[in-house]
Amino acid sequence: MGAPKQKWTSEEEEALRRGVLKHGAGKWRTIQKDPEFSPVLSSRSNIDLKDKWRNLSFSASGLGSRDKQRVPRPKAPSSSPSPSPQLLLLPATNNVAEASPPEDCEKSPQDDKTPSPKLYSSMILEALGELKEPNGSEVTTICNFIEIDKSYKLTDSYAKRALAPMKDPSLKKKDSAKSSKAAKGQGLFTAASPALGAAEAAATKVADAEAKSHLANEHMMEVERIGKMAEETESLLELASELYERCSRGEVLTILQVAHREF
DNA sequence: ATAGGGTTACGA
DNA sequence: TCGTAACCCTAT
Numbered sequence: 705m706g707a708p709k710q711k712w713t714s715e716e717e718e719a720l721r722r723g724v725l726k727h728g729a730g731k732w733r734t735i736q737k738d739p740e741f742s743p744v745l746s747s748r749s750n751i752d753l754k755d756k757w758r759n760l761s762f763s764a765s766g767l768g769s770r771d772k773q774r775v776p777r778p779k780a781p782s783s784s785p786s787p788s789p790q791l792l793l794l795p796a797t798n799n800v801a802e803a804s805p806p807e808d809c810e811k812s813p814q815d816d817k818t819p820s821p822k823l824y825s826s827m828i829l830e831a832l833g834e835l836k837e838p839n840g841s842e843v844t845t846i847c848n849f850i851e852i853d854k855s856y857k858l859t860d861s862y863a864k865r866a867l868a869p870m871k872d873p874s875l876k877k878k879d880s881a882k883s884s885k886a887a888k889g890q891g892l893f894t895a896a897s898p899a900l901g902a903a904e905a906a907a908t909k910v911a912d913a914e915a916k917s918h919l920a921n922e923h924m925m926e927v928e929r930i931g932k933m934a935e936e937t938e939s940l941l942e943l944a945s946e947l948y949e950r951c952s953r954g955e956v957l958t959i960l961q962v963a964h965r966e967f
Numbered sequence: 968a969t970a971g972g973g974t975t976a977c978g979a
Numbered sequence: 980t981c982g983t984a985a986c987c988c989t990a991t
Contacts, residue, residue, distance in 0.1 A: 709976060709985055733968060752985080754969070759984060974987070979980100 710747070712756055719744040720753055720760075729757060 712720075723735030723745075732750035735741055745753065 711977095711985075730969070750968070751987090754971095755985070755987095758971090763983080968991105970989100970991080972987105972989085974985105976983105976985080978983085 715744050716748065717756070717760075720756055723753070724757060732757075 719741040720735070723738060723741050726740075727734045727738070732753040735753060736745055736748065736750050748756075
């Protein structure tokens with residue numbers, strides 16, 4: 705026959721990811737019938753979408769083949785076991801109402817919904833790595849991804865907070881956003897902590913996007929878009945810096961607090 | 968219609 | 980030969 709194995713193209717993969725971000729994971733039929741992705745995923749069935757998404761999630765979880773076991777995550781993915789203050793973010797069950805049934809801190813250890821306290825920066829890094837967007841990922845996309853894939857329900861306050869440009873009328877360039885803004889007044893941008901590492905990674909993505917935009921300016925690349933991404937990334941960077949400051953003093957912050965920025 | 972397990976084909 | 984990706988089948 706013609707095609708024993710029909711490999712997924714980048715377009716199909718992107719369409720699938722966008723579909724999941726739009727309608728949510730599980731609505732494969734809806735995604736497949738969506739006029740937006742229908743032309744791309746016409747030759748793919750809803751089952752194919754499910755299988756592909758499963759493969760994507762599976763591969764992304766154990767990236768680099770460093771973990772033989774996919775589900776269990778006894779320890780934080782932090783590379784440095786240094787005794788230095790760590791970032792502790794515990795999911796607050798207060799305002800996580802929407803998609804959170806009566807589940808508390810304890811769940812079955814086999815549950816893949818991260819029963820153990822996971823580093824927030826790790827989630828962001830995971831989202832970035834999993835999205836694999838060549839131009840970097842927007843904060844809202846990252847939030848959506850975390851919500852969907854990790855079954856975390858972030859309050860919309862966080863989304864608004866991250867989306868809304870707080871200030872910085874003088875901010876125009878991405879590189880300046882990466883270096884000067886973060887170190888402003890504090891100078892703790894040393895990439896020595898996982899949180900700052902995540903922020904730096906995000907900033908680097910934006911900077912890389914700028915370089916690529918000059919080379920391959922196809923159709924969806926605009927200066928305004930880049931600037932917007934820079935602003936959002938900068939907001940995330942500031943948030944990470946502030947979090948690190950607080951957590952360095954041994955404070956334990958909940959996602960709820962972070963969402964409302966009351967800490 | 969979706970989720971999960973199992974099978975087959977391909978590449979390193 | 981092992982690991983991964985696409986495909987197939989079945990239970991809910």
